[in-house]
Amino acid sequence: xxxxxxxxxxxxxxxxxxxxxxxxxxxxxxxxxxxxxxxxxxxxxxxxxxxxxxxxxxxxxxxxxxxxxxxxxxxxxxxxxxxxxxxxxxxxxxxxxxxxxxxxxxxxxxxxxxxxxxxxxxxxxxxxxxxxxxxxxxxxxxxxxxxxxxxxxxxxxxxxxxxxxxxxxxxxxxxxxxxxxxxxxxxxxxxxxxxxxxxxxxxxxxxxxxxxxxxxxxxxxxxxxxxxxxxxxxxxxxxxxxxxxxxxxxxxxxxxxxxxxxxxxxxxxxxxxxxxxxxxxxxxxxxxxxxxxxxxxxxxxxxxxxxxxxxxxxx
Numbered sequence: 001x002x003x004x005x006x007x008x009x010x011x012x013x014x015x016x017x018x019x020x021x022x023x024x025x026x027x028x029x030x031x032x033x034x035x036x037x038x039x040x041x042x043x044x045x046x047x048x049x050x051x052x053x054x055x056x057x058x059x060x061x062x063x064x065x066x067x068x069x070x071x072x073x074x075x076x077x078x079x080x081x082x083x084x085x086x087x088x089x090x091x092x093x094x095x096x097x098x099x100x101x102x103x104x105x106x107x108x109x110x111x112x113x114x115x116x117x118x119x120x121x122x123x124x125x126x127x128x129x130x131x132x133x134x135x136x137x138x139x140x141x142x143x144x145x146x147x148x149x150x151x152x153x154x155x156x157x158x159x160x161x162x163x164x165x166x167x168x169x170x171x172x173x174x175x176x177x178x179x180x181x182x183x184x185x186x187x188x189x190x191x192x193x194x195x196x197x198x199x200x201x202x203x204x205x206x207x208x209x210x211x212x213x214x215x216x217x218x219x220x221x222x223x224x225x226x227x228x229x230x231x232x233x234x235x236x237x238x239x240x241x242x243x244x245x246x247x248x249x250x251x252x253x254x255x256x257x258x259x260x261x262x263x264x265x266x267x268x269x270x271x272x273x274x275x276x277x278x279x280x281x282x283x284x285x286x287x288x289x290x291x292x293x294x295x296x297x298x299x300x301x302x303x304x305x306x307x308x309x310x311x312x313x314x315x
Contacts, residue, residue, distance in 0.1 A: 011302050015295060022291040026284050027071050031064065038084075058082070058281075071284075080288070081281035085274075090285035093270065098289060100170055101266030104189065104258070105251045107182050111190030112197055113244070119194070120201025121228065124209060135198065142195030147254050151188040151261040158184060168263035185262045189254055193247055200243045204236035211235075245301030249294040 038055045039046065055061045058081075059070060074080055080090035123135045145153070159167045165184050208214065209232050217227045256268035263269070267286050274282035 011299055015299050018295055019292065022295060023072070023075060023288065024068075026288045026291060027068055031280075058084070060280075075288075080285040083274075083282045084279045085277045086279075086282070090281050093282065094267065094285050094289050097265060097267045097270050100264060101252070101255055101259070101268060102293075103178075103182065104185055104255055104264060104266060105248070107186035108189030108193055108251050108255075109244070109248065111186055112193035112247075115190070115194040116197035117201055117240075119198045121205055121233065123198065123202040124205035125228070127206065132202075135202075139195045139198045142191050145192065147188055147192065147257045148261065150191065151185070151258060154184050154188060155261075170265055185258050185264055188258050188261070189251055192254070193251060196247060197240065197243060200240055201236065204239050205232060208232040208236045241301055245298050248297045252290050252293060 038051050038058070038060065052061070059067060062070070071081075078091055080094070082088070083090055083093060086093060119135050119139075123132045126132050155167055158164045166181050167184075168181075170178055170181050209228075211232075214227060214232055217231055218224075255264075255266060256271060258264065259266045259268035260272060267289055271283065271286040271290075273279075274286060
């Protein structure tokens with residue numbers, strides 16, 4: 001038991017330096033962006049005294065090291081500063097928008113997994129047959145359509161032509177209306193993710209189905225369903241979980257484009273607006289939220305390894 005508890009605890013300790021690097025990079029990179037946010041906010045006609053006063057109010061006239069220390073203190077107290085444009089705390093704005101981005105990303109993840117795992121298993125079980133070739137072509141088509149092309153196609157087909165789903169926004173009519181608005185953006189993100197994961201599931205399953213323990217299980221007379229799903233799939237999940245953890249970051253990045261297409265009120269649209277307005281504090285908060293989420297997901301992925309494969313608990 002001590003060994004099994006040490007692995008996740010060690011992963012948490014190793015994550016702390018990563019968190020420090022993420023926070024430091026977010027702070028430093030945003031200060032390399034050209035342009036003055038104070039001048040941008042006040043306009044070109046602002047006087048030098050007004051610019052200096054507002055810059056002092058936001059602490060932008062302090063030395064970089066002092067700003068960095070102050071920024072870390074704000075993070076530890078859940079205070080990410082004040083938005084220059086929206087005149088609201090960055091923490092409050094992120095808490096408003098983050099659930100929408102998380103819901104969209106999880107919906108895309110669920111669609112991708114629900115589509116790719118059965119498709120990958122079927123492709124592996126029917127290797128080099130018409131089922132495998134058909135699924136391979138569909139995966140290639142899915143990879144060929146980026147989000148900014150797939151989203152408008154889905155809108156034209158399912159919203160304008162068929163009228164099945166609303167075009168944009170998250171709706172305001174309750175849970176059912178929210179889920180209805182979530183379908184098209186979730187499909188836009190999830191289908192491209194499913195294309196990648198299908199090929200990974202197929203490759204992992206083919207490798208496991210060729211192992212000696214699978215032949216032994218079949219020789220013992222175990223049902224094919226038990227051999228495939230209880231033995232082969234469970235061991236094939238290890239590389240698949242790795243891809244899911246890594247692709248989660250891609251889903252978060254892709255959500256920026258998808259949220260813009262569907263006017264989805266998430267962090268992605270907020271980030272684009274903040275960059276356009278050179279709202280430093282808000283850009284830092286948005287990137288930090290996405291970066292920390294990615295780090296947390298990779299930590300959870302490592303923990304999921306031990307659940308999928310008990311042998312790793314003592315490795």
